[in-house]
Amino acid sequence: MNFHDIKSFDERLAFMKNLSKKFLIRAHQIDIEGSFPFENIQDLKTSGYTSLTVPKKYGGEEISLYELIRLQEMIAEGDGATALSIGWHMGILLNLSEKEPWDEGIFKVLCEKVKQGALINSAQSEPMTGSPTRGGRPVTYAQKSGNNWLINGKKTFTTMSPVLDYFIVNAAIKDSNEIGNFLIPRSTNGVEIEETWDSIALRGTGSHDLILNNVMIPDENFVERVRFENKRANGWLLHIPACYLGIAKAAKKYAIQFAENYAPNSIQGTIIDLPNVQQKIGEIELKLMQSEYFLYSVAKQWDISSEQERDKMGPILGAAKLTVTNSAISIVDLAMRIVGAKSLSLQNPLQRYYRDVRAGLHNPPMDDMTIQLLAKHSILNCQ
Template sequence: MNFLHLDTFSQQYEFMKELSERFLARAHQVDIEGSFPFENIQDLKDSGYTSLTVPKKYGGREISLFDMLRFQEKIAEGDGATALSIGWHMGIIKNLTEKNSWDESIFKKICEDVKNGSLINSAATEPKTGSPTRGGKPETTVYKEGDNWIINGRKTFTTMAPVLDYFIVSATIKDTNDVGNFLIPRSENGIFIEETWDSIALRGTGSHDLVLQNVTVPDKFFVETLGIEGKKPSGWLLHIPACYLGIAKAAKKYAISFALEYSPNSVEGTIINLPNVRQKIGEMELKLMESEYFLHSAAKQWDDSDEYGRGKMGPVLGAAKLNVTNNAIAVVDLAMRLVGARSLSLKNPLQRYYRDVRAGLHNPPMDDMTIQILATHAIKQFD
């Protein structure tokens, strides 16, 4: 079966459910080993999913942000690491389509390769700069030599590093001190992956270090200069909270299944009808409903807005990420309280969900930055 052969969203969503169940069956082993989910990524490539955000003018489906997020949630119900990994690729292609800022011939080539299974992600974070959203200038440098650019540096948190075909690398231009993005095919000489990823959360993302030693790319692969444009609201980043929402849904599902089956000799039947158990289930459902409405309405607003309207959506996008991520953490905590000490067993998926949702606090935008943005937004209404 292939997404490209299914005409309706409901058909595609049912297919994604099947894939998600496969991912769930593999998730424990990937987590325990700290390995990379090669099979999951290959399934997504073979299914045609990784090309769904390719623009229609290049033969893609150009799916909406709303639809993309629902697919991402379902992937995360099976395996959060797989969802976050592939979400960067899906979102970057959508973002480049919407911005239309790259040379058309370059982007067309990327899209053609993506339709044939290629994967792309950004490499922006560095050891000394931290998250690029904090404004640090890259210590990765680039200089011009004839018709080529020579790039040197190290990037951290390069998610999906084991399988990426293209890296979008931010670097400081030595002569001008400007910052630009450079497209680097994996086939170029001087590219090394150091397997440094040792996080206790989302262990399967393969977010290793990318080391660049005199990597040479042609002038045309200097794809954009970064400045104010790079700070515009980015709807595609909602794939991040979508991942954590999916993990939280998986936690709720497990907790309810447990409550339906667990029958200690101190109660008649199972614990599902105990008031304290139903209280926790109701609280989980409330938080998930709240998150779903917030995230999905933000995505629909993005889909329905023009460039001007999207430019005003920064506070909404940040608030959606903050709300959904923190609610996801709370939902997993409630699920673990319901299940009890069994939730701490390495064999129990709840302990994996607990570790994985915590990673959302460290994905952009950070909560403190979002709160400051919201404060500024509120105060401006009185100007």
């Protein structure tokens, strides 16, 4: 049985829960070694998960954004690094399916490859530009060469790089002011991965550097011109807060299990009955409820909205990411306060959860950009 055989959302969620339990067993070793979760990604490919956001006309299930974030959240309860990694692939396919910015022929071929197990992610960040969401012009450049494009440059934070089959690379077009997105197969000559990922958070994402040295691709692989002035809202990026919400839920579960079993001889029974512990559990539950209702309602709003309505959702999408991610950090902190000093042991998952949720502050959109966007939105609506 795989995800394509299951038509009920609840059954898919249950199926993912079983996979997530496997990911949880492997998570500690992956984190300690700083290795890549090859087995987890293979399990997701074998289960048919990686093609669920492919359009039905190309053999996928065309699942909704709401269903995607719920499944992503479940993955993250097992392993945040696996969730964030595969979330980029799933979300990019969802975004391309919804907005159709590419020529249909090349997108159809990509979907057929995904059905066969291929994985894709964007490579946008560079050392000189920082986050691509801040609008810096890439140093990576593309130069026309007959019916081909010659691309040179370096990209950082290329998540899931050990197993990617395709990279969407943004590059400045030489001798013009334009920026383009180029689809580069991993097998292309001149494509190299430099293993530089040494973060203390989400150590298993394999977010190494991508080196492009005289990479030659055909003209049809120039898939899209980047237009910052007409930038559209991106519902698919809700896979990011979904990941951190899942990690927060894992932290809550661990803290409660610990409290139910920890019985110091200074009290009768276990610490689960202590008022101060129940206070923290209640605070955790409140933050989780707020996060769930915010994130899920925004995803559902996206799913039922028209294209024009979606393009107005930028502020609320950013607010959902900011709220959920910061709440996840608070939730893990509260869980660690319940467990106490033991939460700082390398053998304890809470210290990993804490490091992992902090990474959410550096995923797009950044908090400061969201606050500025909300301010502009508020001022505009008051005029």
